[in-house]
Amino acid sequence: MFDISRNPGIKLFSKLYVQEHTKRGNFSPLHFLSDRLITQVGVAYLVQCFRLSTGSTASRIRYHGLGTGVSPESPSDTAITELTSAGYTRIQGTQAVGTTPNVFVTASEFVFDSSFSITEHGIFTDQNVGAGVLFDRSVFDPINVVSGDSFRFVYTLELLGQ
Numbered sequence: 001m002f003d004i005s006r007n008p009g010i011k012l013f014s015k016l017y018v019q020e021h022t023k024r025g026n027f028s029p030l031h032f033l034s035d036r037l038i039t040q041v042g043v044a045y046l047v048q049c050f051r052l053s054t055g056s057t058a059s060r061i062r063y064h065g066l067g068t069g070v071s072p073e074s075p076s077d078t079a080i081t082e083l084t085s086a087g088y089t090r091i092q093g094t095q096a097v098g099t100t101p102n103v104f105v106t107a108s109e110f111v112f113d114s115s116f117s118i119t120e121h122g123i124f125t126d127q128n129v130g131a132g133v134l135f136d137r138s139v140f141d142p143i144n145v146v147s148g149d150s151f152r153f154v155y156t157l158e159l160l161g162q
Contacts, residue, residue: 013158014038016121016138021109021150030154033121034138036073038157042135045125060125061135063090064108064153067120070139077137080122082129090127093155104157111150117142123155 014037017030048056066088069081082088093106106123120139126132136155145151 011160012038013160014136015156015158016136016140017154017156018143019152019154021152027152033140036136036138037075038136039077039134040075041078041133042123045133045135056125058104059095060132061104061123061157062093062095062106063124063127063132064093064106064110064155065090065122065124065129066110066116066118066153067122068117069120073137073139078134080120080134080137082122083116083118089129090124092127093153098156098158102159102161104159105154107152107154109150109152111148112145113147115144115146117144119143121153121155 013035015035016033018033019027019030021027045056045061046058049058065080065082067080067082082090088110091108091110093108096105096107097103098105119142120137122134122138123136124132124134136157143151
């Protein structure tokens with residue numbers, strides 16, 4: 001019989017990186033932004049994925065949103081202050097396996113046509129603002145963008161068993 005009290009379980013580690021897409025068409029090296037938290041609703045969503053609950057699939061954890069909020073991250077977060085006033089929407093990220101089979105990666109590129117001070121990033125389960133689950137929220141030092149700037153955000157989720 002399996003003794004769950006002796007097994008610390010699975011640990012989840014998330015990290016967010018950014019790359020600037022230079023005017024020459026190259027990407028700068030990855031720059032680490034955050035390794036804060038997966039939200040409580042994000043963890044609950046994973047449980048629904050394991051249960052094969054209707055509409056809950058891990059493949060939906062890929063929509064990137066950017067915001068200007070500065071409140072500290074909290075496990076109870078359910079939203080970010082998204083850049084909707086300027087017509088920006090969440091971007092569907094690509095999905096891949098990382099450098100090892102226990103790492104999930106999603107990446108998306110944002111091209112800006114206005115100036116902003118980006119301070120937060122969220123991973124969602126739906127492309128529509130106001131819909132879906134905020135799986136992970138990251139707050140970081142401001143990234144000042146101007147029209148014509150392009151940035152790639154890379155989110156990794158590492159699952160470690162014991």
